[in-house]
Every structure is written in structure tokens, then in C-alpha cells.
Amino acid sequence: MTNTEARDAMEHVSSKFGITPEDYMLPARSEIHMLDVNGKLHPSGQQGVEPGHEYPLPNPKALVDAYEQLVIGRRVNDQNSALVRQGRMAVYPSSHGQEACQVAAALCLDEGDWMFPTYRDSVAVMAKGVAPMEVMAGFQGDWHCGYDPKQYKVSAQATPLTTQLLHAVGVAHAAKLRGEDTVVIAMCGDGATSEGDFHEALNFAAVFNLPVIFFVQNNQYAISVPLSQQSVAPSLAHKAVGYGMAGERVDGNDLVALLAVLGRAVRLAREGNGPLLIEAHTYRMQAHTNADDSTRYREDAEVQSWIAKDPVTRMRTYLDEAGLLPEATVERITASAEAVAKTLRDGMNSEQVPDPADIFAYVYSSPTTQMTEQAALLADELAREEDTK
Amino acid sequence: MSTTVITSSAANGNVSAATAAAAARTADTGLKPVTFAKALNTAMADAMALDESVLVFGEDVGVLGGVFRITDGLTKRFGNDRCFDTPLAESGIVGMAIGMAMNDMRPVIEMQFDAFAYPAFEQIASHVAKMHNRTKGRMPLPMVIRIPYAGGVGGVEHHCDSSESYYAHTPGLKVFTPATVRDAYLMLREAIDSPDPVVFMEPKKLYWSKDQVDLEALRVSHETSAVPPTEGRAAIARPGTDATLIAYGPSVSTAMAAAEAAALEGRSLEVIDVRTIVPLDDATICESVRKTGRAVVIAEAPGFASVSSEIVARIQERCFHSLAAPVLRVTGFDTPFPAPKLEKYYLPSVDRILDAVDALQWEEGA
Numbered sequence: 001m002t003n004t005e006a007r008d009a010m011e012h013v014s015s016k017f018g019i020t021p022e023d024y025m026l027p028a029r030s031e032i033h034m035l036d037v038n039g040k041l042h043p044s045g046q047q048g049v050e051p052g053h054e055y056p057l058p059n060p061k062a063l064v065d066a067y068e069q070l071v072i073g074r075r076v077n078d079q080n081s082a083l084v085r086q087g088r089m090a091v092y093p094s095s096h097g098q099e100a101c102q103v104a105a106a107l108c109l110d111e112g113d114w115m116f117p118t119y120r121d122s123v124a125v126m127a128k129g130v131a132p133m134e135v136m137a138g139f140q141g142d143w144h145c146g147y148d149p150k151q152y153k154v155s156a157q158a159t160p161l162t163t164q165l166l167h168a169v170g171v172a173h174a175a176k177l178r179g180e181d182t183v184v185i186a187m188c189g190d191g192a193t194s195e196g197d198f199h200e201a202l203n204f205a206a207v208f209n210l211p212v213i214f215f216v217q218n219n220q221y222a223i224s225v226p227l228s229q230q231s232v233a234p235s236l237a238h239k240a241v242g243y244g245m246a247g248e249r250v251d252g253n254d255l256v257a258l259l260a261v262l263g264r265a266v267r268l269a270r271e272g273n274g275p276l277l278i279e280a281h282t283y284r285m286q287a288h289t290n291a292d293d294s295t296r297y298r299e300d301a302e303v304q305s306w307i308a309k310d311p312v313t314r315m316r317t318y319l320d321e322a323g324l325l326p327e328a329t330v331e332r333i334t335a336s337a338e339a340v341a342k343t344l345r346d347g348m349n350s351e352q353v354p355d356p357a358d359i360f361a362y363v364y365s366s367p368t369t370q371m372t373e374q375a376a377l378l379a380d381e382l383a384r385e386e387d388t389k
Numbered sequence: 390m391s392t393t394v395i396t397s398s399a400a401n402g403n404v405s406a407a408t409a410a411a412a413a414r415t416a417d418t419g420l421k422p423v424t425f426a427k428a429l430n431t432a433m434a435d436a437m438a439l440d441e442s443v444l445v446f447g448e449d450v451g452v453l454g455g456v457f458r459i460t461d462g463l464t465k466r467f468g469n470d471r472c473f474d475t476p477l478a479e480s481g482i483v484g485m486a487i488g489m490a491m492n493d494m495r496p497v498i499e500m501q502f503d504a505f506a507y508p509a510f511e512q513i514a515s516h517v518a519k520m521h522n523r524t525k526g527r528m529p530l531p532m533v534i535r536i537p538y539a540g541g542v543g544g545v546e547h548h549c550d551s552s553e554s555y556y557a558h559t560p561g562l563k564v565f566t567p568a569t570v571r572d573a574y575l576m577l578r579e580a581i582d583s584p585d586p587v588v589f590m591e592p593k594k595l596y597w598s599k600d601q602v603d604l605e606a607l608r609v610s611h612e613t614s615a616v617p618p619t620e621g622r623a624a625i626a627r628p629g630t631d632a633t634l635i636a637y638g639p640s641v642s643t644a645m646a647a648a649e650a651a652a653l654e655g656r657s658l659e660v661i662d663v664r665t666i667v668p669l670d671d672a673t674i675c676e677s678v679r680k681t682g683r684a685v686v687i688a689e690a691p692g693f694a695s696v697s698s699e700i701v702a703r704i705q706e707r708c709f710h711s712l713a714a715p716v717l718r719v720t721g722f723d724t725p726f727p728a729p730k731l732e733k734y735y736l737p738s739v740d741r742i743l744d745a746v747d748a749l750q751w752e753e754g755a
Contacts, residue, residue: 114492143525144519144522144523144524145523145524145525148524148527149491149524149527149528150491150527150528151527155491156520156523156524156528160511160515160516163484163511163512163515163516165484166480166481166483166484166485166487166488166512167484167485167487167488167491167516168488169481169484169485169488170484170485170486170487170488170489170490170491170492170496171488171489171491171492172488173485173488173489174488174489174491174492174493174494175492177444177470177494196480196508197480197481197484197511197512200476200478200480200481200484201481201484203476203478203481204475204476204478204481204485207475207476358525361525361526362521362522362524362525362526363521363522363560363561364521364561364563364585365521365526365529365583365584365585368621368667368668368669369621369668369669369671369672370668370669370671
């Protein structure tokens with residue numbers, strides 16, 4: 001049975017843009033950006049105007065809403081890093097410097113859409129609506145995933161790299177078979193593009209013509225290994241053409257461009273035009289985790305050069321100069337960020353004691369005989385410990 | 390003790406001899422014989438007819454009906470959305486099935502051969518097995534991974550592995566392996582109904598074995614819960630009093646042939662068919678061993694660090710004072726599965742099982 005659906009979709013969408021399918025699949029000649037490093041809007045002729053790669057400016061309200069999430073995201077990263085330093089949280093992979101990507105990944109989705117985040121995407125998970133302390137359960141060491149993925153339509157944050165991309169494909173496939181218009185954003189980093197599952201996920205999504213946005217946050221390093229050691233492709237976005245899907249590169253520290261590019265990608269996917277691969281260039285400003293020492297593999301000058309491209313500063317400057325940040329708005333945004341930070345501090349201070357019996361409770365829908373025996377052994381051991389206290 | 394009454398073909402664990410022995414045991418019920426393959430095929434078709442969320446996919450399972458034809462006719466009957474071919478990528482198949490199960494489908498996927506499932510091992514061990522636990526039960530994964538496994542068909546390398554121990558060793562997976570036509574139907578229906586993920590291991594040498602089974606009657610029994618579940622319940626495939634043979638999947642027919650041969654010599658062997666390796670039915674196994682006082686565990690997989698070693702350990706822990714002899718094993722050697730012309734030397738045979746039974750210290754026990 002010859003499968004023509006994906007090919008037909010490519011023909012259809014590219015002809016709408018008046019270009020060939022190949023030109024539609026190839027990323028624009030340079031990454032899409034809208035704000036320069038000083039927060040000035042690029043002249044409209046430089047905002048991504050190649051045929052098939054046109055990106056209109058998002059509306060002012062969307063920009064201010066996104067900025068609020070950006071400020072919250074930065075506050076969450078800083079607060080959690082502080083909590084780790086104080087020994088009140090076990091581990092936190094910070095997305096400091098990548099907050100624009102985090103925020104855009106969540107805000108481009110509708111309520112019924114799914115997100116498949118990695119361990120570094122806590123800010124995106126919160127921006128999608130998951131309660132902050134439910135996100136933190138895993139980093140606190142209470143349980144692997146503290147939220148209900150079905151309730152929020154956010155998968156458990158993936159620790160093995162890349163495996164989640166295939167789950168995203170499956171969720172989209174199930175929805176498509178039922179005739180639902182769900183879109184799924186599947187997130188990964190630059191290192192993950194080397195994994196076999198990256199290839200399999202993109203290929204499956206393309207072959208089955210599924211509404212999945214593969215969103216690669218290229219933060220230049222996989223722990224210590226630089227991108228040049230992962231891939232020598234012209235860009236990660238160029239890999240899309242190998243699967244018969246569209247790819248695009250975007251400035252990952254430019255929230256305006258991210259909203260425009262991801263917003264359009266979601267729209268195209270929802271219309272049945274198949275998956276897209278979006279690569280955002282950004283930078284992990286801090287070490288991989290608190291257990292890492294990034295001075296061993298990257299130069300301070302490089303880190304400094306990225307401070308100048310900070311996504312929060314750029315967005316604030318732009319909105320301020322556009323008159324979109326009156327004092328009252330600034331105060332409101334600061335207050336929301338402080339409220340989230342307080343939730344995190346208070347949550348970390350109230351020590352949760354996980355129940356040892358839970359070790360056995362969720363392995364299967366009901367415990368096996370063997371597990372029930374082992375649970376009884378542990379319960380007995382704990383009871384005897386209690387007696388000797 | 391002599392084993393000379395065994396015919397040479399049965400002594401080699403010959404499949405047709407074992408099947409013939411099994412057929413001889415089955416009383417003629419006037420029903421048309423059904424193959425193991427047909428029972429599996431019908432189980433999937435019945436489940437698909439009952440529940441629209443049941444989907445079948447994998448490599449060559451669509452128009453072709455699978456390399457073993459187990460999915461024959463499903464695409465034609467249910468359409469290409471319900472039974473379809475995927476790109477050739479096992480991790481992709483399992484990973485996509487996970488996502489589908491997350492989104493309220495019940496995928497039944499096929500790994501074409503035992504050793505071809507290894508590219509999917511990360512998805513199976515890290516996600517299929519752990520999603521329910523990771524999410525405190527909020528994200529169950531009702532899915533079935535069907536794997537044709539084990540030898541006895543003259544298959545080339547990578548087509549004959551007994552890989553059940555990998556899955557049984559991974560908490561969160563259930564591992565089923567039927568040994569009869571009836572169980573092939575009922576156990577696959579149960580696996581598809583299960584809220585937990587099931588690795589469903591199909592002994593490929595049994596695909597063409599036949600039995601007089603009324604699949605329509607089984608369908609009704611299953612759908613009205615008129616039959617007891619097989620999960621966690623071993624079957625007494627043959628009652629006996631002198632020693633217990635414990636086997637599963639492809640080894641059950643060999644154990645049955647051995648018990649048949651032993652009976653001719655006046656020795657009564659009980660044969661236990663484990664049926665579900667996970668969850669394991671300690672109670673039935675131990676009850677039998679306490680009764681007979683002697684046991685041999687039979688499996689095709691290499692014995693080292695295997696399901697067979699687990700069963701022996703559990704018998705020793707639970708039945709020590711009832712044992713008249715050490716528990717022995719007849720398993721595959723601790724080598725890679727041999728080339729086709731050598732597999733007869735590798736596979737547990739009737740002769741080897743009878744030798745093991747002979748070694749169960751009968752003199753002291755008498």
C-alpha cells in the first residue's frame with residue numbers, strides 16, 4: 001500500500017507558499033531573528049522574508065504575556081539554583097539563558113496540546129501550567145514525577161535523552177487516528193540529535209504525517225561535548241530535509257522570533273501539513289548541573305559573549321521602548337515572579353517524607369505476590385526499627 | 390534405570406514427535422484442529438472487534454500478515470488505521486506504542502524475531518516497564534509486545550534467542566508465554582486486556598502445532614469471564630506423583646514427551662506449565678514439589694542467571710524440607726544459540742530430561 005499522504009501534504013503546503021517542496025523543507029538561509037542583541041526590532045526586511053519563511057510580528061498582548069512568563073522563568077531558575085546551593089534541593093538542571101525557548105515552547109500550544117520536555121525544561125513545564133512544587137518533586141528526590149501527565153498533557157520530564165521524542169510521536173498518532181487536532185511539541189537538546197531515537201522519531205512522524213514539532217534547543221554543549229563533536233551538518237535544522245519535513249533555525253534568545261516561528265509551526269502542523277523541526281540557538285549560561293564544572297570545557301570569554309545576548313534583557317528593552325511596559329505591568333510581573341519563588345522556598349522548607357511502601361505500590365496496577373511478600377518484609381523491618389527507638 | 394524405550398526422534402526433542410504425543414493425549418472432540426498461529430490471530434481479531442482502541446503494528450504485519458502470518462487478514466478486516474506497517478525500526482515501534490498507550494490506545498506490536506527486539510531494549514526497560522511507577526500509576530501503559538522466540542525451527546543466528554530472562558528481570562513488565570493452542574488464545578486476550586504492559590513471548594516452533602479447540606467458545610468464555618485467568622496461575626499440564634517437571638513455552642511439549650516416556654517405565658512425572666513467568670505462580674510450583682519431593686526445571690535459554698535459576702532458587706527457599714534430592718535443571722548451554730545443524734545438541738531433549746530425572750537420588754529416597 002503506497003503511502004502518499006505525507007508527500008501530498010508537502011506538495012500542498014509548498015504550493016501555497018509558491019515554492020517547491022525542497023525549498024519549503026530547507027531552512028531559511030540564516031536563522032530567523034526579530035530583535036537584535038540590544039533589543040531593537042530588526043527592519044522588517046530582515047525578519048525572515050524569504051518565500052515560505054515569512055514570520056509576522058506577534059501581537060503586543062502575546063508579547064507582554066510571554067515576557068511575564070520569561071521573568072517568572074528566570075526567577076524560578078535563580079531561586080532553584082539558590083535552593084541547591086543551600087542544600088535544600090538535591091539537583092536542578094538550570095535553563096538560565098534558555099528561558100525564551102522555555103516560554104515559547106509552552107505558549108505556542110493550545111490547551112489540548114501535549115508537551116514532551118527534558119529534565120532541563122522545568123520552566124517550560126511550569127509555563128504550560130503544572131504547579132511548581134509538582135514539577136520539583138523529582139528534583140527534591142520525593143518521586144520520579146510529581147505531576148499527573150494526563151491532567152496537564154505534559155509527559156514526565158525525560159532523563160534518558162531522546163526516548164521521549166518517540167512517545168510524542170505516539171501521542172500525536174493516537175490523536176490523529178481519533179480525528180483530534182492535537183499538536184505535540186517534542187523537546188530535546190543538541191546532543192540528543194545524535195541518538196538513534198532522534199532519527200526514528202523524526203522518520204516515523206514524517207512517514208505518518210503527524211502534527212509533531214521537534215524543538216531542539218541547541219545550547220552548544222552536551223554536558224562538556226561541543227556541537228562540532230556531535231554533528232557537522234550545515235545546521236541541525238537542515239536534518240529535516242532528510243526526513244521530508246520542514247526545518248527552520250531561530251535565534252533562541254529572541255522571544256519575539258521564537259513565538260513567531262513556533263506559533264507558525266504549530267499552526268501548520270495542526271492544519272495537517274506534517275511535522276516540523278525547529279532549531280533554536282541558545283546557550284546554557286550555567287553548568288550542566290550543580291555536580292558539573294563548566295570551566296573545564298568552555299572559555300569564560302565565550303560565556304561572557306552570551307551574557308550580551310541575554311533573552312530577558314533584550315525583551316525588556318524592546319517592550320519598554322515600544323511603550324508596552326508601564327509601571328503597573330512591571331509591578332504585576334515582579335509580584336507574580338516573587339510569588340512563584342516564595343512557593344518554591346516554602347515548598348522546599350516543608351519536608352515531605354515519602355512512604356517506603358510506595359516503592360511497591362505502583363510497579364504494576366496491583367502488586368504481585370512476590371512484591372507483597374517483599375513489602376511485608378520491609379514493613380516488618382521498619383516496625384522493628386520503630387520498636388527499638 | 391534405563392531410558393532405552395525412548396525413540397531416537399523423541400530423544401532429540403523432535404518437534405513432530407512431541408506434537409504427536411500432545412495430539413495423542415487430546416481426546417477427539419470432533420472439532421477441526423486449530424493451529425497455535427490461528428489462535429493468536431483470532432485473539433487479536435476478537436480484541437480488535439470488541440475495542441476500537443486496540444491497534445496492531447510492526448514490520449510486515451500489514452498486507453503480508455507478518456512473516457509468520459500471525460496478523461494475517463487484520464488489515465483487510467479492520468483497515469490500515471488499525472493494523473499497519475511501520476518503518477523498519479524497533480525502538481521506533483515500541484516508543485510510538487508507548488505514546489499511543491499514553492493517549493488511550495491499546496497497541497499490540499510485533500517484534501519480528503527475538504533478537505530483533507534488542508534495539509528497542511531501552512524503550513522497553515526504561516519506559517514500558519517504568520512509566521506506571523514513575524507517575525504513581527497515573528500513566529498506565531496497556532500494551533502488548535509480541536515476540537516470536539526460541540529455537541527448534543532450524544533458524545539462523547538472531548532468530549532463535551530465548552530472551553525471556555531480560556524481560557523477566559525488569560520490574561514493571563509482565564512476561565507471558567503460552568504453550569498450548571488454548572492458552573495462546575486466552576493468554577493473548579488477557580495480555581491485551583491487561584492494564585499493565587505485557588511482553589508476550591510466542592514459541593515459534595509451536596506456531597504450526599494444532600489442537601482441537603473451539604475458538605468461538607473460548608471467545609465467549611473469555612468475554613464473559615467464564616474461564617479463570619491464566620495470569621499468575623501455572624497449569625498442571627500433566628498430573629503425577631514421583632517428580633515435578635517445571636517448564637514454560639517451547640519446553641512444555643518436550644517435558645510432556647519426557648513424562649510420557651517415563652510413564653512407560655512406571656515413573657509418574659507431574660508437568661507444570663508456568664504460563665506467566667511474571668507474575669510467577671510460586672504456590673502451584675511449590676505445592677507440586679512438596680508433594681513429589683523432586684524437581685527438574687526445563688528451559689531453552691542458557692541456564693546461567695536465568696528464569697530457570699530463579700525457579701530453582703525459589704523452590705529451594707520454600708520447599709527445602711520437602712526435597713528428597715537437589716533440584717536439577719535441563720537448559721540451553723551457556724553459549725550463543727548454535728547454527729541450525731547444531732541446535733539438536735543444544736536444545737533440552739527428552740533424553741536429557743530423563744537423565745536428569747534419573748539423577749534425582751531415587752536410591753536414597755526409596
